[in-house]
Amino acid sequence: MSVLSLAGVDVHRGEARVVRDVSLEAEAGAVTVVLGSNGSGKSTLMDGVAGLARVSSGTIHLGGGPIGRLPAYKRARAGLGYVEQSRTVFRTLSVEQNLRVARSGEGDLDAVYRLFPELERRRHLQAGHLSGGEQQMLALGRALVADPRVMLIDEMSMGLAPVVVRRLMLAVREMTGLGIAILLVEQFAALALEIGTRAYVLRKGRVVYSGACARLKDDDGLLHESYFGTAPPGEGEPA
Numbered sequence: 001m002s003v004l005s006l007a008g009v010d011v012h013r014g015e016a017r018v019v020r021d022v023s024l025e026a027e028a029g030a031v032t033v034v035l036g037s038n039g040s041g042k043s044t045l046m047d048g049v050a051g052l053a054r055v056s057s058g059t060i061h062l063g064g065g066p067i068g069r070l071p072a073y074k075r076a077r078a079g080l081g082y083v084e085q086s087r088t089v090f091r092t093l094s095v096e097q098n099l100r101v102a103r104s105g106e107g108d109l110d111a112v113y114r115l116f117p118e119l120e121r122r123r124h125l126q127a128g129h130l131s132g133g134e135q136q137m138l139a140l141g142r143a144l145v146a147d148p149r150v151m152l153i154d155e156m157s158m159g160l161a162p163v164v165v166r167r168l169m170l171a172v173r174e175m176t177g178l179g180i181a182i183l184l185v186e187q188f189a190a191l192a193l194e195i196g197t198r199a200y201v202l203r204k205g206r207v208v209y210s211g212a213c214a215r216l217k218d219d220d221g222l223l224h225e226s227y228f229g230t231a232p233p234g235e236g237e238p239a
């Protein structure tokens with residue numbers, strides 16, 4: 001069942017129409033992946049869904065209700081969590097304080113600590129002293145304790161070692177067990193396609209591929225062509 005549904009969405013940055021006519025569905029208990037090269041419009045799309053960039057046409061529904069005209073804080077209240085690329089944590093607060101200030105009524109700190117035992121071990125440490133990977137765990141944890149129905153996650157792999165990224169990806173997959181619909185934006189496709197069900201590829205702000213992650217994962221040529229609009233080097237040349 002789709003919890004988040006976009007139809008014909010355009011998103012502007014200032015005067016520029018960056019995202020064009022995007023339709024997309026994200027299901028409860030699944031990871032939906034949004035891929036695309038640098039500058040293809042992924043973050044702008046996420047900002048549009050979260051209410052941080054102007055949606056000039058199209059509709060956005062969360063749990064069947066329209067949210068496209070609500071301010072960002074009301075979208076959050078309706079169940080939309082957003083883990084931005086900037087990995088926002090309060091650096092001078094402890095890990096536990098970071099989680100407490102982000103928590104809404106039912107939000108469960110223990111669920112975060114089960115998912116990330118390394119955060120429990122550092123619960124009294126100032127967040128500014130955590131490693132980059134741990135800060136990303138905390139950013140995910142902060143979104144989780146707000147008890148979202150949909151979680152947008154933008155490029156959590158940015159600047160992190162592959163082994164850390166894999167750890168985070170597995171945690172994200174585990175989060176789907178809580179029934180959350182996850183929309184995962186990534187520039188680096190391989191790991192995201194491993195944990196995702198459905199994928200969308202953006203190029204110049206438009207959806208150029210929509211379909212099963214498995215299909216893209218098994219077909220490098222299709223992935224390359226979706227990203228760049230051309231066949232990979234060597235393909236189509238005479239043997």
Ligand SMILES: Nc1ncnc2c1ncn2[C@@H]1O[C@H](COP(=O)(O)OP(=O)(O)OP(=O)(O)O)[C@@H](O)[C@H]1O
Pocket residue numbers: 013014016018036037038039040041042043044045187
């Ligand atoms: N505040 C802004 N004002 C004007 N143009 C912007 C702004 N932010 C982004 N853009 C432009 O919008 C386009 C899409 O950027 P966006 O950050 O959404 O892409 P992205 O796919 O998330 O890329 P990246 O992987 O680099 O984050 C780019 O051409 C970018 O230059």
